[in-house]
Amino acid sequence: MTGPRRRAHLSRWAVGGLTVMGLLIAVSIVVPIASPYSYRAQRLDEMFGAPSAQHWLGTDHLGRDILARVAYGGGISFLVSGTAVLVQTVLGVTVGLIAGYSGGRTDAALMRLTDVILAFPPLLLLLLVTGLLGPTLVNIVLALAISGWAGMARQIRAEALTLRTRDFVVAAHALGATDGVIVRRHLLANIATIAMVRASLDVGPVILSESTLSFLGIGIQPPTPSWGAMIAEGFSHLRTHPALTVIPSVALSLAVLSLTFVGDGLTEAIDPRQRRQ
Amino acid sequence: MLRYLARRLATMVPLVLGTTLVVFALGRLAPGDPVQILFGDRGDATAIARGRAQLGLDRPLAEQYVRFLGRLGRFDLGVSYAYPGKPVSELLAGAVSTSLLLGVLAVCVALAIGLPLGIAAALRPGGVIDRLARFVTLIGIAVPFFVVAAGLVLLFSLRLGWLPVSGWGQPRHLVLPIVVLMLRPMAYILRVTRLAVSQVLVEDFIRTARAKGLGSGAIVLRHTLRNAAITIATTAGLSLSLAFTGAFVTETIFAVPGMGRATVTAILQRDYPTIQAVVMVYTFLFLTLNLMMDCLYAALDPRVRYS
Numbered sequence: 001m002t003g004p005r006r007r008a009h010l011s012r013w014a015v016g017g018l019t020v021m022g023l024l025i026a027v028s029i030v031v032p033i034a035s036p037y038s039y040r041a042q043r044l045d046e047m048f049g050a051p052s053a054q055h056w057l058g059t060d061h062l063g064r065d066i067l068a069r070v071a072y073g074g075g076i077s078f079l080v081s082g083t084a085v086l087v088q089t090v091l092g093v094t095v096g097l098i099a100g101y102s103g104g105r106t107d108a109a110l111m112r113l114t115d116v117i118l119a120f121p122p123l124l125l126l127l128l129v130t131g132l133l134g135p136t137l138v139n140i141v142l143a144l145a146i147s148g149w150a151g152m153a154r155q156i157r158a159e160a161l162t163l164r165t166r167d168f169v170v171a172a173h174a175l176g177a178t179d180g181v182i183v184r185r186h187l188l189a190n191i192a193t194i195a196m197v198r199a200s201l202d203v204g205p206v207i208l209s210e211s212t213l214s215f216l217g218i219g220i221q222p223p224t225p226s227w228g229a230m231i232a233e234g235f236s237h238l239r240t241h242p243a244l245t246v247i248p249s250v251a252l253s254l255a256v257l258s259l260t261f262v263g264d265g266l267t268e269a270i271d272p273r274q275r276r277q
Numbered sequence: 278m279l280r281y282l283a284r285r286l287a288t289m290v291p292l293v294l295g296t297t298l299v300v301f302a303l304g305r306l307a308p309g310d311p312v313q314i315l316f317g318d319r320g321d322a323t324a325i326a327r328g329r330a331q332l333g334l335d336r337p338l339a340e341q342y343v344r345f346l347g348r349l350g351r352f353d354l355g356v357s358y359a360y361p362g363k364p365v366s367e368l369l370a371g372a373v374s375t376s377l378l379l380g381v382l383a384v385c386v387a388l389a390i391g392l393p394l395g396i397a398a399a400l401r402p403g404g405v406i407d408r409l410a411r412f413v414t415l416i417g418i419a420v421p422f423f424v425v426a427a428g429l430v431l432l433f434s435l436r437l438g439w440l441p442v443s444g445w446g447q448p449r450h451l452v453l454p455i456v457v458l459m460l461r462p463m464a465y466i467l468r469v470t471r472l473a474v475s476q477v478l479v480e481d482f483i484r485t486a487r488a489k490g491l492g493s494g495a496i497v498l499r500h501t502l503r504n505a506a507i508t509i510a511t512t513a514g515l516s517l518s519l520a521f522t523g524a525f526v527t528e529t530i531f532a533v534p535g536m537g538r539a540t541v542t543a544i545l546q547r548d549y550p551t552i553q554a555v556v557m558v559y560t561f562l563f564l565t566l567n568l569m570m571d572c573l574y575a576a577l578d579p580r581v582r583y584s
Binding site: 115116119120121122123124127128130131132204208211212215216217218228231232234235238239242245246249252253256257260 | 295421521545
């Protein structure tokens, strides 16, 4: 195994990131269940309410409870981004393993495909794919995965290329193991750690992409709340009620920052060489 | 060098052809008949049939594709659905130059701040500048454009009233968009510069130079930077592409009439001819950018040319 033999030590920052992320996820689950307010119930007599005992974070321009919306929006964001990372990881690992293990023409063809995808910035692909397919939750997940799998495929292929020549793979071959068994039992086991760390690094940027898409109005559609769309709605009331923009902005930035710390911490834990001097 | 360039150009041909095929398919698969959309509700069956014949939509697909390529060659990108009668090329001509101007300016500012800060951070790891640099990098990478933009608008436009909230045409309209656009490229340049310089600083020839009694200024300028230059130069290309993608949000927020806003508007309005044109423009833009960066890389590092 290439994984760490001793227990991985996470840096203080990574532990802090994990804690904040855990809290955010807990809020996004508990609040929609426990809150008496729905994310979509409008109360036009309670517009722009200040934080109070009833509405802890106040109400928005349609009198909706901001806490309920931030929590629900966060949940949707985590769900969409988490699923997208899962899909792109599976896709990237599959393509990477096939390319790296089979080599030759298959490898060349698959790598040209990743070249094409990597030639464009992910956000552009994301915008175009969602714009064309239409912004449903499933399409957003698909678009995020389509624009994000190529990097993973490249990295896994590189790993598979070196693993292919290692003694235990050659030995498995000599013992008569089929390609399928070698790929599943030997290669997959050895790239699993790398794939998981890479996936953990991908979550933050994917949440960022999803919220950007929603901010532009091409992502998650109202009345379903999302942090990006909430910030966009808040923009028109920035002068008078900045809280409408500030609250989802803080939540989004906190989430992405903590995920960055967690990803960096995991990378350092499995590969101490990458620790900053 | 020329052979390298020719080889690189040759690999681009299938990519460009592939994109045109995708873009063509996109136009044909798009929901809604373009002729129906152009005529609106007032067209009768014969008029629509005539319109279809005029646009060549009754021909075989292969012939349509060849005609499509011909039109692309003449920069004829069709007529916008959202603004009937307006050629797409006319809609986008100004937008491309606006976005290029904004992107290049943002990258220049990012280089002007990121390079010296990155070098200073690498020279004194753990120092005040290094810690500041790490903080700036973190913000640049983890905080979304629109959050930064909201903060800046709130502070400088709404509270202090120094800068306009949005708009285009005067130099002061450029300030906030450039600040927002340059943040991520700057964070990236800063990080790469810091890493490249600190990696060169531990090399033997630096220790030799120091042992010879060279001043630290000379070591930085003559030995360190020259060796870190290859890595740093290649950041410029990615910085530009970061600035171009940042344009989607930034131009939308600050109402800048550039490619970013044109793309978002076209997608929101489902204006397929414009979307097709935007895809072609971006393909051309990014392929050219990649090619330029590869050439720069090959010019700076002979090993690339001969591999």
